Structures are given as C-alpha cells and as structure tokens.
Amino acid sequence: MITIEELISIAEEVYGNENKANERNAPLWLIKEHVKALNNLISSNKINTLDDHLSKSEVLSIVMLEGFAFDLIQNTAFNPEKSNNFTKNLVDLLDSALLKIPKCIEPVLYRYDKYDNGDHVLDKKICIKGFFTTSKEDYDKDNLLLWIITPLSPEKTKAHEIYRVYNHGDYGKCDDDPEYQIEFERGTVFVVKKTKVINGRKTIYINELETK
Numbered sequence: 472m473i474t475i476e477e478l479i480s481i482a483e484e485v486y487g488n489e490n491k492a493n494e495r496n497a498p499l500w501l502i503k504e505h506v507k508a509l510n511n512l513i514s515s516n517k518i519n520t521l522d523d524h525l526s527k528s529e530v531l532s533i534v535m536l537e538g539f540a541f542d543l544i545q546n547t548a549f550n551p552e553k554s555n556n557f558t559k560n561l562v563d564l565l566d567s568a569l570l571k572i573p574k575c576i577e578p579v580l581y582r583y584d585k586y587d588n589g590d591h592v593l594d595k596k597i598c599i600k601g602f603f604t605t606s607k608e609d610y611d612k613d614n615l616l617l618w619i620i621t622p623l624s625p626e627k628t629k630a631h632e633i634y635r636v637y638n639h640g641d642y643g644k645c646d647d648d649p650e651y652q653i654e655f656e657r658g659t660v661f662v663v664k665k666t667k668v669i670n671g672r673k674t675i676y677i678n679e680l681e682t683k
Contacts, residue, residue, distance in 0.1 A: 536654070544562060
C-alpha cells in the first residue's frame with residue numbers, strides 16, 4: 472500500500488516542486504493541504520479507520536474526495552486516459568478504501584446536482600464511470616436536480632457508507648450539518664424508473680442494477 476509520503480513524492484515528480492506547483496488549487500498544493508486537514512481531523516477524533524483496516528493514505532483519498540480535491544479525483548475516474556502516475560494512485564487508493572468500508576443498508580439515497588443534461592428517459596441505463604456521491608439524508612434542497620436512488624441489497628450494492636470513516640460537515644464551521652455521504656464504486660449501473668417535476672425541480676428516480 473502506497474504511503475502518503477510516497478504519494479507526495481510522486482506528485483512532486485509529476486508536477487515539480489516549484490512555486491507554480493504549490494499555488495492554491497494546484498494538485499501538489501491540494502494533497503499537502505488535505506494532509507494537513509487529515510491530521511487535524513485525526514487529532515480531533517473525527518476519523519474512524521475501522522479498527523485500522525484502512526491505511527492513512529486510503530483515508531486521505533476519502534478526505535480529498537469529500538473536500539475540495541474531488542475534481543482531481545473525478546476527472547481521472549471519468550477519464551482514465553488522461554491520468555498520470557499521481558492521479559492514478561489516488562483513484563486506486565479510493566477504490567481500495569471503498570471495498571473495506573461497510574456497504575449501504577439504507578433503502579433510499581439522495582443526490583442533488585446543479586446541472587441537468589436533460590437525458591433521463593424512462594428505462595434508460597446509466598453507467599457512472601466515476602464515483603457517485605450520495606447521502607442517506609435529503610438535506611440539500613437548493614439545487615436544480617434531485618436524484619432519488621434505490622440501491623441494491625447490502626449483499627449486492629456497490630454503495631459504501633463513507634460517512635462512517637469521515638462524516639463531511641461534522642467538523643469546524645459545519646458541526647451541526649453532517650452530510651452522511653454514501654459513495655458508489657466506479658462503474659455502477661442504474662436504470663431510470665421515473666422522472667417528474669416538483670416545485671420547479673426535476674426529480675429523477677433511479678434503481679441500482681446488479682453487475683459483475
């Protein structure tokens with residue numbers, strides 16, 4: 472299992488370690504800032520390593536996904552041909568972490584999106600190439616599009632309760648607003664069961680499909 476120190480070294484090899492590489496929101500800056508955040512979370516007892524089944528680097532990948540490095544991870548997950556040695560290792564860590572995290576036991580999940588591509592016809596199958604972030608709580612009502620997701624049974628679902636490791640929102644300024652995030656593995660397939668508009672917001676009902 473690759474360590475955080477090794478991951479930072481790979482990032483420095485890929486991006487260099489000059490001023491530009493350490494500018495805000497640059498990949499090297501992102502990993503260093505999230506390592507600081509992870510250490511603060513650990514010292515505040517906000518991290519659960521599931522009886523040490525998760526390595527610190529695997530937990531870092533979760534914190535980065537739930538933090539402000541999600542684009543770095545998702546861009547690689549959705550477009551693996553554009554990955555480099557750093558981003559590939561980061562996605563591999565998250566893949567590994569999810570498989571160690573308890574599967575979802577919730578009957579219904581929710582996800583809000585800011586954008587709607589309009590392509591959600593009945594019975595259409597949707598394969599999510601990247602990670603698909605949802606919540607067991609219907610808490611964020613300000614966005615344009617609502618997904619209501621029915622996962623498979625806990626034995627068959629590809630959804631994992633990452634909030635058991637780190638419950639984003641349950642820290643700092645957002646102590647009273649934990650997000651209870653549940654993450655689907657890459658390549659999960661869904662089918663559209665129904666769409667409707669409620670109070671001006673499109674709502675899409677999808678069911679997870681069983682795949683190998």
